Amino acid sequence: MVDENNTNEQATDINAPADNPVMVEYVQQQGDADMIKFGAAARWATKKSLWMVHFCTGCGGIEMSPLMTSRYDMERFGMHSMVTPRQSDILLITGYVNIKTLKRIIRTYDQMLDPKYVIAFGSCPVNGGPYWDSHVTINHLDKYIPVDLYIAGCMPRPQAITRAFTALMDMIQEGKADGYLRYKKNLEKYRANQEKLMRKWW
Amino acid sequence: MSEEVFARKISEFPGSEVKILRKGQIAVKVPNEKGHDAAVFLKKMGFIHLASIEYVDWIKDNEFELVYNLWSYRHRLTVFLKVRIPRENPNYITFMDIWPIAQTHEREAHEMMGIVFEGNPELTPFILEDWDAPPPMRKDFDPKKYVREKYDSIPFVEEEK
Amino acid sequence: MNMNEILTIAFMMLFVPVLGLFFMGLERKITARIHNRIGPPVYQQFVDVMKLFSKRENISHSWVFDIGPIFAVVGVLATMLFIPMGGFPMLSFHGDLIVIMYLMVISGLGMALGAGASGNPNAGIGVMRSLVLMMAYELPFVLTLLSVMLYYNTTSLGEIVAKQGETGWGILALPLSALVADLCLQGQFGEKPFDQPVAPHEVATGPMVEYGGKHLGMLFLWHAIAVVMEGSLFVSLFLGGAIFFDPSTITGMVLNLLLWIVLVFMMFFIAILINGVMLRFRIGQAFAFYWKWPTVLAIIALAYVMVVSAW
Numbered sequence: 128m129v130d131e132n133n134t135n136e137q138a139t140d141i142n143a144p145a146d147n148p149v150m151v152e153y154v155q156q157q158g159d160a161d162m163i164k165f166g167a168a169a170r171w172a173t174k175k176s177l178w179m180v181h182f183c184t185g186c187g188g189i190e191m192s193p194l195m196t197s198r199y200d201m202e203r204f205g206m207h208s209m210v211t212p213r214q215s216d217i218l219l220i221t222g223y224v225n226i227k228t229l230k231r232i233i234r235t236y237d238q239m240l241d242p243k244y245v246i247a248f249g250s251c252p253v254n255g256g257p258y259w260d261s262h263v264t265i266n267h268l269d270k271y272i273p274v275d276l277y278i279a280g281c282m283p284r285p286q287a288i289t290r291a292f293t294a295l296m297d298m299i300q301e302g303k304a305d306g307y308l309r310y311k312k313n314l315e316k317y318r319a320n321q322e323k324l325m326r327k328w329w
Numbered sequence: 330m331s332e333e334v335f336a337r338k339i340s341e342f343p344g345s346e347v348k349i350l351r352k353g354q355i356a357v358k359v360p361n362e363k364g365h366d367a368a369v370f371l372k373k374m375g376f377i378h379l380a381s382i383e384y385v386d387w388i389k390d391n392e393f394e395l396v397y398n399l400w401s402y403r404h405r406l407t408v409f410l411k412v413r414i415p416r417e418n419p420n421y422i423t424f425m426d427i428w429p430i431a432q433t434h435e436r437e438a439h440e441m442m443g444i445v446f447e448g449n450p451e452l453t454p455f456i457l458e459d460w461d462a463p464p465p466m467r468k469d470f471d472p473k474k475y476v477r478e479k480y481d482s483i484p485f486v487e488e489e490k
Numbered sequence: 491m492n493m494n495e496i497l498t499i500a501f502m503m504l505f506v507p508v509l510g511l512f513f514m515g516l517e518r519k520i521t522a523r524i525h526n527r528i529g530p531p532v533y534q535q536f537v538d539v540m541k542l543f544s545k546r547e548n549i550s551h552s553w554v555f556d557i558g559p560i561f562a563v564v565g566v567l568a569t570m571l572f573i574p575m576g577g578f579p580m581l582s583f584h585g586d587l588i589v590i591m592y593l594m595v596i597s598g599l600g601m602a603l604g605a606g607a608s609g610n611p612n613a614g615i616g617v618m619r620s621l622v623l624m625m626a627y628e629l630p631f632v633l634t635l636l637s638v639m640l641y642y643n644t645t646s647l648g649e650i651v652a653k654q655g656e657t658g659w660g661i662l663a664l665p666l667s668a669l670v671a672d673l674c675l676q677g678q679f680g681e682k683p684f685d686q687p688v689a690p691h692e693v694a695t696g697p698m699v700e701y702g703g704k705h706l707g708m709l710f711l712w713h714a715i716a717v718v719m720e721g722s723l724f725v726s727l728f729l730g731g732a733i734f735f736d737p738s739t740i741t742g743m744v745l746n747l748l749l750w751i752v753l754v755f756m757m758f759f760i761a762i763l764i765n766g767v768m769l770r771f772r773i774g775q776a777f778a779f780y781w782k783w784p785t786v787l788a789i790i791a792l793a794y795v796m797v798v799s800a801w
Contacts, residue, residue, distance in 0.1 A: 209690075
């Protein structure tokens with residue numbers, strides 16, 4: 128049985144050679160051994176049915192409403208929103224992130240199952256945006272959780288978000304969307320950055 | 330009833346300075362120790378709704394100013410009740426016995442400005458989480474320095490991204 | 491049990507999940523068209539299940555948690571074996587209608603066990619709602635089954651299908667019972683207004699809240715098989731098991747299979763249309779609904795059957 132949050136002890140390098148005993152245990156724990164053979168088919172299935180967490184973290188959440196409903200239908204790509212992070216693949220960070228929200232975002236991201244992707248909307252996760260000198264908002268989201276794709280704008284329109292979704296699907300098909308692998312590889316550094324901000328977790 | 334009528338009635342309170350700001354808004358300044366009695370006086374006149382308690386930092390006068398935003402449903406008028414307190418060791422009396430909702434606003438003023446309200450049972454932080462610096466809404470708090478020290482000092486995880 | 495029957499059963503056990511996933515994809519497409527948008531392609535549910543089975547991680551709380559989805563799928567597969575499907579009488583025997591009534595509850599209870607082991611309070615609320623809903627629609631459903639059993643004077647579903655071949659379809663002879671059974675079918679499918687157990691906005695999908703990855707893939711298969719199974723129970727009871735052509739020839743068998751697919755989808759289609767335009771009831775309202783008019787109508791139908799069959 129795998130333990131609850133598999134990102135703590137066994138933070139291994141997935142590029143390690145196959146006879147490395149640590150790599151073998153990682154593969155057996157993850158149940159990956161058969162899926163490695165079906166890599167391209169698994170990636171196609173992942174890209175055609177991405178489910179997002181229904182957690183609209185900031186001011187960009189207002190652009191999700193026309194995107195999810197009949198106007199700019201996102202379900203034709205196979206995407207729809209799920210209510211728990213355990214069932215979803217994509218986390219959308221829509222807008223600025225302050226420390227309170229960052230704590231919840233990290234908890235949500237930790238609960239999602241691999242493979243998982245993060246898309247950051249707007250200019251605030253890139254370099255702080257209009258809130259760069261505020262005492263509660265963070266300026267670079269990439270220091271705390273790995274981000275696969277940024278969408279510029281304040282707020283990006285649904286057409287731009289749709290274009291980003293198709294770009295993410297291309298990245299998944301080519302195998303370049305590896306945020307979750309980077310997170311596992313550099314887990315100590317990410318956790319150190321997160322611990323500098325949060326004095327207590329709950 | 331119009332603003333002039335109310336201004337005349339309010340200025341009967343001893344020590345108050347009344348000014349009509351614009352249509353529908355009256356500002357009343359009272360000395361520090363008479364604030365509580367002025368609030369009771371205004372509530373009896375019909376200003377029964379406390380909309381918010383605002384805080385101003387007059388750093389050159391070395392004083393804080395508390396502004397109580399009162400509204401009267403019947404007369405459709407706003408009264409700003411202004412009180413000045415000293416900047417060193419700022420504390421004031423609580424208005425919870427007049428309006429129980431003042432507890433939440435005073436909690437925010439305590440967290441953002443550092444003003445202690447005697448009689449308020451729960452002055453715990455609720456907006457800022459894990460805050461470790463002086464109260465942020467004071468004018469001598471430098472947010473750019475704080476951001477540079479706290480956030481920009483955190484290293485990126487991978488240098489080439 | 492000769493080779494033919496074993497082959498039919500094996501074929502059906504593989505065919506029904508595929509058909510169920512196809513029906514679920516059609517459901518999403520039709521709902522999208524009702525909402526005036528394009529919607530996913532009809533093979534979307536296959537892609538969803540493929541993606542879920544290819545997730546690289548598995549979170550598990552205990553072995554009871556893992557058993558929940560297995561229990562659900564096994565329960566619904568076991569029930570499916572006794573219902574005549576596609577014009578083939580599966581494992582029907584004397585008294586199998588009562589066995590079906592019992593087996594239909596097993597999958598729900600298994601899910602309840604697994605969801606309770608997850609420790610999430612949302613799962614507990616969802617499980618409680620699903621059991622209350624099951625209690626609600628079981629009463630008129632059992633009364634309807636009683637009226638059908640009395641009318642055809644048998645408790646074997648295979649014989650009911652055979653007798654409908656001679657005397658005409660059940661929906662013409664017992665229209666009131668068919669109406670009550672369709673109302674109960676809306677609750678069995680889990681479509682609005684009776685989808686309280688899996689209510690995404692209220693209880694965060696109820697029992698499925700902690701399941702992800704491969705467990706969730708099994709739960710999708712469970713829902714797919716359950717849809718086909720419940721629809722085909724109705725078709726066997728009231729629509730003559732979709733046996734219209736002569737089943738002894740090959741073309742007759744194939745045409746019967748196609749007609750069965752069409753009729754089962756028609757029952758699901760009525761549910762989709764109601765689902766697209768209605769809101770969800772509260773669980774108290776759903777319970778009160780099922781124990782009021784459908785029960786009264788079922789009792790009237792039972793009385794009618796008792797009077798008619800006494801002649």
